[in-house]
Amino acid sequence: MERCAVIGVGQTKHAAKRDDLSMIGLVREAATRALEDAGLTFRDIDAVVIGKAPDMFEGVMMPELFLAEALGAVGKPMMRVHTAGSVGGSTAIVAAHLVSAGIHQRVLTVAYEKQSESDAMWALSPKYPFQPPLMAGAGGYFAPLIRAYIRRSNAPNDVGVRVAVKDRLNALKNPYAHLKMPEISAAQVEASPMLWDPIRYLETCPSSDGACAMVLSSETAARSAPHRPAWVHATATRSEPNLFAGRDQVNPRAGRDCAAALYKQAGITDPRKQLDAAEIYVPFSWFEPMWMENLGFAPEGEGWKMTLEGATALGGDMPINPSGGVMSSNPIGASGMLRFAEAALQVRGQAGEHQVEGAKLAMGHAYGGGSQFFAMWIVGDARP
């Protein structure tokens, strides 16, 4: 197996509506930044792997076909990944596998969503045959899971509010973040309308236009990269069915198994101690404590303590989402890749104001569907 490194990272300025750009312009803004970071041009790329969430978010079926020219893919292999909300992460993993399998030297991977083209709430509320219509989007699906978590763990009511404030304060340090709320406070979050009890308006992610891109390369190609690479230490994915009796959706086994496989590959036995930072897919504030337990950062029932103790803040012992996370920028299909890319920025020392000092090992995490698809990676500043 070949080693794989991240030698270029690029992302757009995320916003509710990037009406200055077409979909073509959006993916190119991220892709050209990643290439520039890697000191390369489209010509140097062997293959393109693109990912996004449901095509109904923009109303274009298999849009990678019309993006082939814009991403310099003509005459090359191009693949399109779709694994629901985890897609940004699994797209990066498909691209990393092309390098680690020794097939290609340099792969461009891109993920995007231009949510302003359509209405995600509508696209996420289809009527499936033989199933009760949800018509409530993602928040309506996840709110009962959060209520179950609170009941199980006896977490105090303000944990979600704390996460919402922390992530928006982190976002102020990230020039690409969508939400910029310098006045954010617990009182403001508490006063915002209740959308799906217990999720308030300010405890949800925004709906964003945005894209993320990375250049992944072999060890040989990484040697000539102008900036420090982030080395891929481990990748893992796990999936489980959506509905069956006895399925634990609050602390899903697919997430636990995925993390266990990931840590084993990376030689990690105590993730909270050994990882310096983690970018975790938290679309609703309460998912921070929930995933802390699922990922083994905290014992079951105690994830919320990490939030309350400030462990997950920038400057805490386990900084979670120093970039501001999904709570501050959410171009859905790109949100997972942004987690993976932000983890790479941390270990490359390129995270700017939201840099975790001395970060050597960081995790990127994404999930999708009804908490059933997981994609994760660990990147480090040292060659594994």
Next chain:
Amino acid sequence: MATREIAVVSFAQTNSRRNELDETEMLLPVITEAVKRSGIARSDIGFTCSGSCDYLGGRPFSFVMVIDAIGAWPPIEESHVEMDGAFALYEAWVRLQHGDIDAALVYAFGKSSQGDLPDVMVTQLDPYYVAPLWPDSISLAALQARAMLDEKRCTELEMAEIAVRNRKSAKANPHAHLKGDHLAANLLGEPYAVAPLRRHDCPPITDGATAIVLAAGDLARKVCKRPAFIRGIDHRIEPHALGLRDLTRSPSTKLAGERAGVGKGKIDVAELHAPFTHQEVILRDALGLGAEVDVNPSGGALGANPMMVAGLNRIGEAAQRILDGKANRVLAHATSGPCLQQNLVCVLEAE
């Protein structure tokens, strides 16, 4: 680059037709059958990858519910491409190169009959400059056929003969959708559907699902008498803008074919994913296939065209010829996008 030996060890498909089943119902028996035939326990399958398209089902995440058909409990390592299943097979082949797992399941499904397919396919086009003109998939293929006729690359009679041959071959395929004996001269008396295409030049609208099990070298030899080893696989894409392409040629197929090593030996059977008759001419030419090659003994996509499945079916049908001892070296091709925009070529051999 030295690659690990990976083989197709089993293949199962639905009886292609328009059906009343949902995606999971189509898939369950097919996956069960492919896994059973492979002789590999489900717990030994290290990776699963699928291909499908949300726009066929008219809903997001059409691949989410079909997880029910694969028995993903305990949780499995799994991925999905919004592409034909042939590209999912490519991803599985890449994953198997890592050496830590020895078997993979690949599947694809398509409910092409849920909507008005030629119109649904319009949403696949450039949304700014092309889709608003609403050229449906038959009309775009007709544009390509017209270019072929103008360039004298084929005649309407040759196109009809391709239809006759494929529908006749489909008679021997119990899974085919459209089959029968026709006379080319009679077909030419039929009116145009979209000139210069007549109905016989076009594929049927088929619902279907397919599953294939891949296994690495020693495991493949252990469970299978004649594994179909993948000796080369590659795929390439062309510009989407039709004005940037010579529609009568397929340079991406040619390049993928060269990289897959098509020319390294004699091809016994070629399964080409040519939904329209004139496209078979373009693909034969790009791959340098002579008259001695048996093309589409299954009836091809003209015999059954389940969207997102028909490409994977070509790999399955070609591999099956090796599994059955009827061929030694076969070629499979899959396409995606308007007028053969993206193409995959796979060469399989017996030992």
